[in-house]
Amino acid sequence: MIRIRKAQDRGQANLGWLKSQHTFSFASYYDPQHMGVSSLRVINDDRVAPGAGFETHGHKDMEIISYVISGTIAHKDSFGNIKTLPAGEFQLMSAGKGIYHSEFNASNTEPLHFLQIWIQPDTLGIDAGYQQKAFTQTAALTAVVTPTGEHGTLKVQQDAILYRLQLSPNEQVQMPTRDMSRQLYVQLVEGTLKVNDVELTPGDGAHITAEQAVLFSAYQGPVTALVFDLA
Template identity: 45%
Template sequence: MIQIRKNSERGTADYGWLHAKYSFSFGEYYDPKFMGFRKLRVINEDKVEPGQGFPTHGHKNMEIITYILSGSLEHKDSLGTGSVIYPGEVQLMSAGNGIRHSEYNHSNTELVHLLQIWIEPNVNNEDPFYQQHDFKNINEKFILLVSPNGERNSLKIKQDIKLYQGRLGINENLKYKVENERHAWIQIAHGEMILDEQIHLEQGDGVAISDGDILNFSSNNSQCQFLLFDLP
């Protein structure tokens, strides 16, 4: 089964300093047909104005992934972490039994454009922790960003999921096998591509795939960067 979530159909919010699109119900945006997918609870695409951001706030029992599309994001948290995240880098914050943090656009002149992703953990109330890694110099078509065991220098998550960054050059093809009883979500980060020779996807589009299958990704005259969630 394939369910397409077009960018044009996502929820939106505009607070002046924040311009957001929601793939799933979040905050004041509610769509009973899109409450999440499997253990994937949130995909928010945020554009934050220069020098603006989210003041200190709390999270609990959620795995929170930040993926930068452009610009830079400054992070501070109650663990004492202070960092800046750039394109090619990925942050994973395991909120555990409670963490407080702030996120601000690190630039006073340019927007920061990012995806914030929430995944429900398979264990609750453990100690929180923070991870960040730079993947931009890895020359692979599928880069493993997040995994339960932290294999291949990926970030370690408290859930049985794997998150990949897929890269398609012009006129390229890729395949990925979703095992039986596993599921996948595809989120287009940049560019456009064709899924299974018939589904045209553009930036911001998402696709839910249930029941194991071999997925075929192809590009024509555009490069494409996408996220692939392999989910229980």
Template identity: 50%
Template structure:
């Protein structure tokens, strides 16, 4: 059975400086029907006001991915990392046995939009680590994160992979899960899936032995998660 998550049905949080839409239960938003999908636990679509951000706080035993859609983020953590994540970069932070970090929007004028993604770890209590990379798009589907960090991707402490999808108008792409699960989250543009239109913030999850073909009704960007069975 497929899991459909529409953008306007997501949880909404408004802190003034932060506007966030939660695909799954998180913080002030709780819905037992939406607690995650396989090892995918969080997708928060965050818009951060100029000069504002998340003060230093801690995490344990979580794989945390940041994908900056527009603007940039300044990141600092207890591993000694201190730098900027620009739009299009992919960042992975393994919280492991404990990490402290902060993120803020360094711009004095423009908002920053990023996807905060949490993946449940395969192994607990590992040493915390940080990795960030600019990965150029190569065709319609480009791997960003893989379990072993092969072919220039970032590695992650879980049996999952993350791909960036770019389709031009009327271009199509198929995804098959085989013995695994899959989850497609639309970042921008418009996609036709089985006669239904999916726009920014919409998502569809697939279980084993399923296939979808997506067609861009206008230029579209999305993330495809290859996940272990839930």
């Protein structure tokens, strides 16, 4: 079964400096039909004005992933990490026992566009941590986040794998289902993508259950998407 979450149906927030679309219930947006998928709790599609950003604030017991689509994030946290996160890179912050951080658009002239993703950890009260990496796309589906941190991936405190999917025009790749009880969630970033026989356009999401295999097909340009494999 494939259930589509159309981009235009997501929750909306407009703070002037921030325009955000919420795949799942978040902040003042609440929809009991869209509370998350398994441990995947938040996908916010954030656009931040030049020079603006999120002032210092705290998190606890959450695995927070940022993926920059365009622009650069300026990150600073209570553990002394002062980093920049450019387009194409991934950041994973394990909030654990507690962490404070700020995130700003590093440019005073160009907008910032990124995805903010929250995954609930399987263990509470772990030590907080910070990871960041740019990944070379070695295959159509490249793992970037895993529970073990194997093969140089970022390590998440949950039975969840995050892949980046990149396809050239007219390219296809099949993703076998590891276990029929697992769930997949696809968030399309760029291009037009077919998931089996269902078409997605940028910003759309797809919740996939009880499919023996999933065929990803690109057309009308290259495709970039994030694919979550969830227990």
